[in-house]
Every structure is written in structure tokens, then in C-alpha cells.
Amino acid sequence: MMRAAAAATTMKTTTPSYSYLTARKTMTQNGTPARTIKNHQMDNNNNDRRRRRRQRILHIVSEGTGRFIVGGNWKCNGNRESVKALVDALNKNIANIEKNCDIYCCPTFLHLNYVKENLDTRFKVCAQNSWVEADLVDPEHHYDSTTGAFTGEISAEMLEDLQVPFVLLGHSERRTLLGDTDEIVGKKVAHARYHGLSVVVCVGETLEERENGTTFDVIFKQLKAVAKEIDDREHSSWGSSVVIAYEPIWAIGTGKVATPEQVQEVHSKIRSWLAENVSEDVAKATRIQYGGSVHASNCADLAKLSDIDGFLVGGASLNGDDFAAICNASSVHYKAVGR
Ligand code: PGA
Numbered sequence: 126m127m128r129a130a131a132a133a134t135t136m137k138t139t140t141p142s143y144s145y146l147t148a149r150k151t152m153t154q155n156g157t158p159a160r161t162i163k164n165h166q167m168d169n170n171n172n173d174r175r176r177r178r179r180q181r182i183l184h185i186v187s188e189g190t191g192r193f194i195v196g197g198n199w200k201c202n203g204n205r206e207s208v209k210a211l212v213d214a215l216n217k218n219i220a221n222i223e224k225n226c227d228i229y230c231c232p233t234f235l236h237l238n239y240v241k242e243n244l245d246t247r248f249k250v251c252a253q254n255s256w257v258e259a260d261l262v263d264p265e266h267h268y269d270s271t272t273g274a275f276t277g278e279i280s281a282e283m284l285e286d287l288q289v290p291f292v293l294l295g296h297s298e299r300r301t302l303l304g305d306t307d308e309i310v311g312k313k314v315a316h317a318r319y320h321g322l323s324v325v326v327c328v329g330e331t332l333e334e335r336e337n338g339t340t341f342d343v344i345f346k347q348l349k350a351v352a353k354e355i356d357d358r359e360h361s362s363w364g365s366s367v368v369i370a371y372e373p374i375w376a377i378g379t380g381k382v383a384t385p386e387q388v389q390e391v392h393s394k395i396r397s398w399l400a401e402n403v404s405e406d407v408a409k410a411t412r413i414q415y416g417g418s419v420h421a422s423n424c425a426d427l428a429k430l431s432d433i434d435g436f437l438v439g440g441a442s443l444n445g446d447d448f449a450a451i452c453n454a455s456s457v458h459y460k461a462v463g464r
Contacts, residue, residue, distance in 0.1 A: 193428075193455035194227040194368060194412050194435035196251060196325060197442025198293065201233060208236045212243050214445025219245045226455035227435075229291045229325075230442070234279050238287065251291035251325065254299060255281040257312045281313075281320040292317045295347065296327045297374045307350035315354035318366060325368045325437065326351055327416070328395075332375035344371070344391065345398055352403055363403060368412045369395060370437040376417025378439060385430055388415045392432035421450035428454035429461040 203211070215230070222228070229251040232240045241250045256278040272280040284292060294317065295310035305313075310326065317324050328347040330340040348369075355363060371391050376383050383391075392413045400408035415427055416437030427433055436454070441447045 191410070191412075191434075192225065192227050193458050194229070194414060195448075195452045195455070196228070196291075196293070196370070196414065196416075196435070196437045197230040197448050198253070198296070198416070198437055198439045199230065199232050199236075199442060200253070200298070200439060202443060203233065203236055205236075205239075208232060208239065209243075211443060211445060212240060215248060215448065216243075216245050218445050218449035219247055222247065222449050222452050223456050225459060226452045228452055231291075231293050237289065241287070241289065249290050251293055252279070252284050252289050253293050253296070255279055255284055255292050255294070255313060255317050255322075257309065257316050259306075259309055281317045281322060284317075284322055285320040289322070291323045291325060293325045293327070293370075295351075297329055297372060297377060300327075301374070307347050310347070311350035311352075311354035314351050314367065318355055323366045323368070325370050325414070327370045327372050327437070329372040329374050329377075329417075335373065335375065340391070341394055344395065348395065348398055349402070363407045363411070365410050368414060368435075370414040370416050371395060372416035372437060378418070380418050382418040382420075382423050382427075383415070385426055388427060389430045389432055392430070396432060419451060421447045424451045424454040425457045428458040430458075431462050433458065 199211075227249070228247060229249040230240060230244065231251040231253050234252065237250060237252060244250070256275065258275075272282045281292065294313045295305060299305040300310070314324050314326055326347075328344045330343045334340055334343050351367075355367070371388070373383050373387075373391075375381060392415070395413055396408045396411070399411055412434035413432060414435040414437045415433055416439070418440075419427065419436045419438045420441045424436060427436070436451055438448065438451055441451060
């Protein structure tokens with residue numbers, strides 16, 4: 126890892142001089158090793174690093190396409206005692222949770238490693254953010270520049286090093302309170318994917334936007350900013366490694382859950398947008414979660430919807446029993462869609 130003092134001056138010159146796109150296409154389309162990019166100047170270390178990363182991406186890709194997926198967003202909650210209690214409660218519930226569901230939990234950065242070490246491996250850990258420079262100019266798309274002299278930030282490289290498989294990006298609290306623009310979210314997604322992380326991207330409208338009829342303009346603009354950044358480089362792995370969480374801002378933490386009709390309408394339009402603007406395959410494979418006041422008592426009605434592929438849960442994820450009940454809505458979903 127680069128030392129902070131040297132990083133700012135060296136990072137722009139230490140990026141490898143080859144095309145990541147070429148490397149990925151070579152692996153994903155032909156299954157051929159990196160020898161087909163022999164015309165590019167790579168040293169052996171970079172080669173090994175690349176190969177390990179690609180293997181990890183392929184592993185994540187084959188893990189769960191089409192499976193119901195439930196995430197617990199712990200937000201800025203917890204201390205050592207309460208995090209331990211929640212981990213214990215989740216572990217106690219593991220025997221009651223259906224095996225047909227992918228699950229991830231998002232503790233704070235401070236608690237991430239503890240949770241990773243102590244939570245049953247059925248629950249994947251997910252970071253709540255990873256950073257990129259707002260004015261990152263990176264025409265070669267190497268995205269190798271976020272570790273170094275950036276006080277207070279956490280890089281995707283560090284998450285990769287800690288073997289954190291997921292990162293949550295573009296949550297509305299970050300967009301509205303911490304200045305994450307659509308463009309920054311797009312760059313963060315591309316950067317995290319470049320480092321082999323699966324990504325959960327949150328999109329959603331405010332109450333005002335819903336009421337003035339601009340819900341789809343807002344959501345499509347958010348999606349476009351992501352597609353612009355990852356379409357070329359990560360196209361073939363978008364579907365299974367990028368989860369979209371539709372979270373209407375007016376439903377988050379308010380107890381006011383969107384109706385099944387509202388959720389179904391938005392989810393199916395997101396899928397159509399993906400089909401038209403990315404590809405049919407990606408539209409079919411992308412899992413779309415709903416988030417916003419999901420609780421054990423309302424999850425079953427929502428889970429029956431054909432275009433819902435899971436939930437992103439805030440408040441209710443802080444209770445092990447409730448979170449387990451929400452994960453088990455996966456069975457309701459499979460039954461409703463005849464799977
Ligand atoms: P909530 O939060 O379930 O407490 O509404 C959801 C979220 O913000 O991800």
C-alpha cells in the first residue's frame with residue numbers, strides 16, 4: 126500500500142499502461158488467459174494481481190443471479206456492545222433463515238472487520254461507502270487512485286484488501302446530506318467494480334419529485350450516471366454484480382411504505398430502462414431491491430411482486446428476529462412468481 130506522503134505525487138504515474146476493458150473482455154468472452162493482451166506493457170506483479178481480481182469477480186458473479194437478496198443497512202448506529210448483541214442475535218437466527226436468499230449487512234466502517242470476523246458467513250458484509258475524488262480525471266479509466274493522502278476516507282482498494290464483497294453506494298442520505306452527486310455515485314460504482322466489489326446502488330425520488338411527476342426523470346438520470354461510467358468497462362458483469370435498490374426518500378425511516386403498485390411500477394420501469402439503455406441480458410439479471418420502511422409485518426405483501434428481487438432494510442435490520450423474518454419473505458416471493 127502506498128504511503129500517504131508519497132501517494133499524491135506517485136499515484137498518477139504508477140497506473141498500469143494497458144486496457145482494463147481488453148483484459149476483462151478477454152477473460153469473460155473467451156475464457157483465455159491474459160496472454161492475448163501481450164502487446165501491452167505489464168509486469169508480472171500486475172498480471173498476477175489482475176488474474177486474482179478477475180477470478181474473484183467471476184466467483185461473485187456466479188454466486189447469486191436471480192436469487193432474492195436482502196440487505197441490512199445499519200447506518201451510523203451501534204457501539205461495541207450493541208453490535209456484538211446484533212451479531213449474536215443474527216447468528217442465533219441463522220438456522221431459521223431460508224437458504225434461498227442472499228443476505229448482506231452494512232455495519233459502519235469501524236465495526237466492519239469485527240462483523241466480518243464474527244457473523245455467520247451466510248451473511249456477507251457490505252461497506253456503506255467508498256470514496257472517489259469529485260473531479261477525478263482519469264481518461265484511461267484505471268481508477269487506481271483513491272488510496273493515499275486523503276484524510277478520513279476509505280478506498281475501494283482497502284475494502285478489496287479486507288475481502289469485503291459488497292459496497293453500498295448512492296444512498297439518499299449520502300446524496301442529500303453529504304453531497305454525493307449522480308456523477309460521483311457513477312464514478313464510485315465504476316471504481317468499486319474495478320476493484321472486484323459487488324455494488325448496491327441506491328436510487329429514488331423525494332416526495333416533492335413524486336408529487337410533481339418527475340420520479341422517473343430523477344431515477345433514470347441516476348441510472349444514466351452509473352451506466353455512463355461502467356457500461357463500457359463492466360458491461361458483461363453489470364447484471365449480477367450490480368444490485369439496484371429503489372428507495373423512495375419519502376419512505377425511508379418514515380414508517381410510510383410505498384404501495385405494492387408504486388413499487389411494481391418503478392421496478393418494472395427500471396428494468397425496461399436497463400433493457401433499452403444497457404442490454405436485455407442485464408435487465409433480466411439485475412436484482413432490484415425495494416427499501417423504505419420495510420418491516421416484518423409488511424414485507425410479505427411486497428415480496429409477492431414479480432419485479433421485486435429483495436429488500437434493503439434500515440431500522441428493522443437492527444433487530445435480529447425482524448431481519449430474519451424479512452429474509453424469509455424470499456419464500457413468499459418464489460411461490461408468488463412460481464419458482
Ligand atoms: P428504513 O431505511 O428501512 O429505516 O426506512 C431504509 C434505508 O435507508 O436503506
